Structure formats: structure tokens, C-alpha cells
Amino acid sequence: MWLWYDWRSAAVADDTGLIHDSESWDGWNSISAVVSRLELMANSALIPEAKKLAQRFPDAKIRAHGDNDLPAADWPLPSDEALAALDSASLRMSEMGVDAAAGDKDRRLEHLLRASDELRSSLVTMEARLVEWVGLFLPKLRFEDDREGVIEGVTKVGSIQELADLFEISAPEEGPTSEEWNVIQSWGQATSDSSVRLVSIEESIKELVNDYLPSACLLLGPMLAARLCVEAHGRARLARLPSGTVQILGAEKAFFNHLKNGDLPPKHGHIFMHPWISRSPHWVRGKISRLVASKTSIAVRCDHFGGETWSEEAIAEIAQRVETIKLEHPSPPRR
Amino acid sequence: MASRGPRRLTWSALLEGRTIWTRNAVVGTSVYGERRRRFKGIEHRRWDPTRSKLAAALVRAHGNKERLLPERGESILYLGAGHGTTISHLHDLICGERGEEGGRIIAVDLSPRCLRDLNHLASTRPGILPILADARMHSRWGMMLPHKINWMLQDVSQAGQAAMFLEAAHRCLASGGTALLSLKAASERWSDEGEKALFVAVEEELEQGGLIVEEVLNLHGLQDNHRMFVTRMP
Numbered sequence: 001m002w003l004w005y006d007w008r009s010a011a012v013a014d015d016t017g018l019i020h021d022s023e024s025w026d027g028w029n030s031i032s033a034v035v036s037r038l039e040l041m042a043n044s045a046l047i048p049e050a051k052k053l054a055q056r057f058p059d060a061k062i063r064a065h066g067d068n069d070l071p072a073a074d075w076p077l078p079s080d081e082a083l084a085a086l087d088s089a090s091l092r093m094s095e096m097g098v099d100a101a102a103g104d105k106d107r108r109l110e111h112l113l114r115a116s117d118e119l120r121s122s123l124v125t126m127e128a129r130l131v132e133w134v135g136l137f138l139p140k141l142r143f144e145d146d147r148e149g150v151i152e153g154v155t156k157v158g159s160i161q162e163l164a165d166l167f168e169i170s171a172p173e174e175g176p177t178s179e180e181w182n183v184i185q186s187w188g189q190a191t192s193d194s195s196v197r198l199v200s201i202e203e204s205i206k207e208l209v210n211d212y213l214p215s216a217c218l219l220l221g222p223m224l225a226a227r228l229c230v231e232a233h234g235r236a237r238l239a240r241l242p243s244g245t246v247q248i249l250g251a252e253k254a255f256f257n258h259l260k261n262g263d264l265p266p267k268h269g270h271i272f273m274h275p276w277i278s279r280s281p282h283w284v285r286g287k288i289s290r291l292v293a294s295k296t297s298i299a300v301r302c303d304h305f306g307g308e309t310w311s312e313e314a315i316a317e318i319a320q321r322v323e324t325i326k327l328e329h330p331s332p333p334r335r
Numbered sequence: 336m337a338s339r340g341p342r343r344l345t346w347s348a349l350l351e352g353r354t355i356w357t358r359n360a361v362v363g364t365s366v367y368g369e370r371r372r373r374f375k376g377i378e379h380r381r382w383d384p385t386r387s388k389l390a391a392a393l394v395r396a397h398g399n400k401e402r403l404l405p406e407r408g409e410s411i412l413y414l415g416a417g418h419g420t421t422i423s424h425l426h427d428l429i430c431g432e433r434g435e436e437g438g439r440i441i442a443v444d445l446s447p448r449c450l451r452d453l454n455h456l457a458s459t460r461p462g463i464l465p466i467l468a469d470a471r472m473h474s475r476w477g478m479m480l481p482h483k484i485n486w487m488l489q490d491v492s493q494a495g496q497a498a499m500f501l502e503a504a505h506r507c508l509a510s511g512g513t514a515l516l517s518l519k520a521a522s523e524r525w526s527d528e529g530e531k532a533l534f535v536a537v538e539e540e541l542e543q544g545g546l547i548v549e550e551v552l553n554l555h556g557l558q559d560n561h562r563m564f565v566t567r568m569p
Binding site: 006007044064065066067068077078086087090091093094100101104 | 439447448450451453454457464465466467468472473474475477478479480481482505506507
């Protein structure tokens with residue numbers, strides 16, 4: 001005996017294809033009802049009609065429509081009207097699926113992080129241009145220590161003369177025309193707007209990472225955790241990467257040069273941003289990045305697979321181990 | 336003197352020199368920026384062989400090219416639908432204006448980004464049925480095909496393409512039906528013997544899996560590192 005079912009009907013037939021019993025659902029006029037049926041089937045669950053028949057014929061082997069085990073039989077296939085309802089329901093379902101993709105935090109994090117990268121690179125260029133520009137007219141101005149002060153000053157005052165007064169230096173003999181000054185000032189305004197926008201992007205990355213990768217965020221800081229997650233193409237994949245790969249994510253060029261030409265392998269990739277590594281002497285960086293990478297793997301696994309979120313104490317313990325490594329290797333190894 | 340005008344491939348497809356045109360089902364619009372042109376007053380869209388592997392296969396096929404195409408009004412299965420470039424031309428071929436030819440295209444893809452475009456396409460082209468699912472998950476799309484079909488195409492970039500293709504073909508293809516497999520060499524595990532050995536191995540796998548491999552079209556130049564396997568269900 002065989003129990004056949006599709007989204008609408010179920011039927012029981014013997015090996016010769018003779019139908020013994022069948023049940024059909026006729027509520028398919030409502031698209032939303034069809035959608036919930038399709039969702040049921042997508043989860044490989046049985047439709048109610050099939051369950052009913054399975055109780056009546058407990059020995060029948062249950063197969064979904066299209067399975068090659070089934071004998072040829074006159075199964076109760078949907079009518080053209082029912083099929084049209086199915087078509088509209090499937091369109092609705094794929095629209096719902098696309099809407100649900102907005103909840104994908106990997107995608108959201110990627111947009112945020114790439115936006116912050118792009119904005120930062122343009123901000124640095126704009127800032128450098130502004131400082132050089134103002135410096136052309138006010139050669140006495142020493143702005144190396146206070147670039148932000150220069151940007152702020154430009155947006156506040158009304159002319160180059162006032163800017164000179166603000167920084168208490170002598171006014172230039174040759175100044176910009178008023179039209180030219182307006183250009184400089186609006187450039188300064190755009191620069192300061194960009195830096196405000198950058199801060200708000202980073203705030204929102206922090207918020208998202210804190211929620212999405214809490215343990216990794218505590219261990220690495222939000223920006224580095226976000227970077228690793230995006231470079232690994234999502235949290236699910238990062239959680240499955242071996243920690244050796246996590247350690248050199250972002251150092252692909254050096255790594256492939258190592259494989260190809262036998263150059264020295266890279267000690268760290270993006271993970272170098274971590275102050276434990278970048279602020280340590282070079283001879284212990286490899287050891288520390290190995291430690292941080294392996295802890296990162298575990299932290300991300302805790303976050304992804306629903307483990308316990310790490311506490312400050314756990315991080316402090318790792319920090320202690322980093323200190324121990326540094327103490328054990330106080331001076332560079334002898335050649 | 337013999338006419339040098341376009342040659343008719345099917346009711347909706349024309350071959351002019353080496354360029355393929357399909358009768359536009361939504362007059363006045365392009366789907367992906369392709370050229371449009373009128374032949375005898377009927378608007379056609381250019382089917383770009385560098386954008387669509389099926390078009391590339393048509394360009395490369397010798398003899399009667401129409402054997403690669405589905406019939407008008409059919410239900411077909413397309414695994415790995417992508418952004419809908421090929422789908423839109425298949426719609427021209429089997430569904431026609433406002434879907435009045437009655438064809439259905441079951442378009443399966445697992446990327447929400449692609450489905451966004453496909454859903455948009457489906458809104459102006461009834462007959463396209465986008466499904467957001469892994470092509471291997473038959474429970475997601477199997478119920479869309481109450482009867483066996485005569486035409487399917489698979490163009491996914493996942494490892495194990497041949498095994499997926501065989502499973503889908505055995506599930507839904509009628510005897511005598513055409514199944515096309517566009518194989519991307521770069522998606523498969525690389526062996527030392529290189530690309531040629533890979534294509535030979537796939538051909539053997541398909542034959543052993545019970546399909547008749549009628550021809551293997553090299554799409555090089557139009558779609559690099561791709562082969563189109565034209566198979567038939569015995």
C-alpha cells in the first residue's frame with residue numbers, strides 16, 4: 001500500500017495503482033490558507049488529509065508527490081483553478097521570503113561596515129584637502145595637532161580674516177575671494193557632516209554587534225568583531241571556520257604568497273587591529289594572535305549556536321594569559 | 336534570390352545571423368537593458384549570449400537549434416534562476432503576452448537578492464513562479480508540478496551539480512523530455528587532471544544516472560569555463 005500526498009490531497013493506492021481511499025482539501029480559495037499549507041510542506045510535515053489517511057492505513061508507505069517509488073495511479077491531482085490558486089500562493093510565499101531577508105543581520109552588518117569603510121576613506125581625503133587648502137592661505141597656522149579644530153573653525157567663521165583672528169595669527173596678504181571662501185567653507189561643512197555621519201554609523205554597528213555577536217564583541221571590540229563576521233561572509237560561516245583561518249582572515253595576499261613562493265606565513269590578518277596584538281612587541285604577536293584567534297572561534301560558536309554569552313571575567317582571564325605570554329618572552333629571540 | 340531576412344526558430348524566436356531575438360511579451364520594456372527591435376511590426380528583444388547560458392548554447396548548437404527550446408504553453412522547471420535574464424526570454428517563448436499561452440515557469444533560486452528581481456519580473460510577466468529555496472529541497476518546489484514535464488534547465492553554482500541534476504530530472508521529467516545542465520567548472524572540486532577531465536566525468540555520471548547525453552556544447556568565448564549538457568530522458 002502506498003500513501004500519496006501533495007499540497008491539497010492525499011490518496012491510498014495498492015501496488016497496481018488501484019485507489020482505495022482519498023481525501024481532498026477544498027479551502028484553497030483563500031491564498032493565505034494555501035501559503036500556510038506550503039509552509040507546512042516546506043518543513044517536510046504531513047498535510048492533515050495525509051495524517052487522516054495514515055491513521056486509516058497505518059501500513060501504507062507515505063510518499064510525497066513526484067517520488068519515484070510510487071506506482072502509476074490516477075492520483076487526485078489539483079484542478080486548473082486550484083493550480084492557479086497554488087501559483088498565486090507561491091508568488092506570495094516568495095515575496096514573504098524576500099521580506100524576511102531584511103532580518104538577515106549578516107547582510108545588514110555588511111552594508112553598515114562597507115558604508116563606514118567608504119565614508120572613512122572619503123573623510124580622510126576631504127580632511128587632508130581642507131587642511132592643505134587653509135594652510136595655503138594661513139601659512140603660519142600649525143594645524144598638525146588639531147585638524148578637527150581647523151575644520152570646526154572654518155565652519156564657524158565668515159571669512160579667512162576671522163579665521164586668522166580665531167587662531168590669533170596674522171592675516172594673509174593675499175586672501176581668497178568671497179566666492180572662493182564660500183567653497184572652502186562648504187567643503188569644511190561637508191567634512192564635518194561626514195565625520196558626524198561616520199560616528200552614527202559606528203554607533204549602529206556597535207549596537208548590532210552587541211546583540212548579534214555579544215561574546216565576540218566583548219573579546220574583540222565591536223568593530224573588529226563586525227569586520228571578521230563580514231570578511232567570513234556571515235556569522236554562520238565564521239563559526240565554522242578553523243581558528244587558523246580566523247587568525248589570517250584579511251591577510252590572504254601574504255598567505256597565498258606563502259603557499260606559492262614559500263614566503264614566511266602571515267601571523268595575523270584583521271585580528272591585528274586588536275590592541276593586545278598591535279600594542280605588543282613583534283616577537284610575541286604571533287603567539288598572541290594564535291591565542292586570540294582560537295578564543296574568537298569559541299566565542300563566535302557560543303554566539304551562533306546559542307551558547308552562554310561570555311562574561312567580563314572570562315575576558316579578563318584571557319587578558320591574563322596574554323600578559324603571561326609577554327612575561328615569558330621579555331626580549332626578542334636571538335638569531 | 337534567397338531571402339536574407341531572419342529565420343524563424345519557434346513561434347516567438349528569430350535567428351538573424353548569429354543574433355537571437357524573442358517576441359517581447361511586455362511591449363515597450365527591456366528587462367536587463369537589452370536592445371529591442373521590430374520585425375514586421377512585432378517587437379522583439381535581443382537575447383544576449385554573453386548574459387544567458389541558454390542563448391550561448393543556442394548560438395553554439397549546430398543544425399536545428401529549436402530542439403533546445405521548450406514548446407509554447409508548457410510547464411518548465413528552471414533551477415538556479417538568478418536575476419531572471421534567461422527566465423524573461425523563456426517567458427517570451429512559452430507564456431507570451433500577459434501569460435496567455437498558459438505556460439508556467441517554476442523558477443527556483445536560493446538567494447533572496449535574486450528573488451527580489453524575480454518577484455518584480457513576475458509581477459509584469461504572469462506565468463513566472465519564483466520560489467525561494469535550495470534546488471535540492473524537492474519538498475519546496477515538487478508540488479508546483481502536478482504532471483511530469485518535458486523541459487528543464489539547471490544552472491546552479493554549487494558543488495555536486497550533476498547529482499542534483501539527476502535527482503531533479505528523475506523526479507519531474509517525462510520520458511522523452513529534454514534536460515539541460517549548464518555546468519560551471521569552477522564550482523566543482525578541482526582535480527589535477529583539469530577542466531576537460533571534469534567534463535568527461537560529469538558526462539559519464541549523467542549516462543550512468545540513466546540520461547542520454549545527446550551533445551555537450553562548449554560555451555567558451557561566450558561563457559567561460561562552462562559547458563551545456565543536452566540530455567534526454569529515455
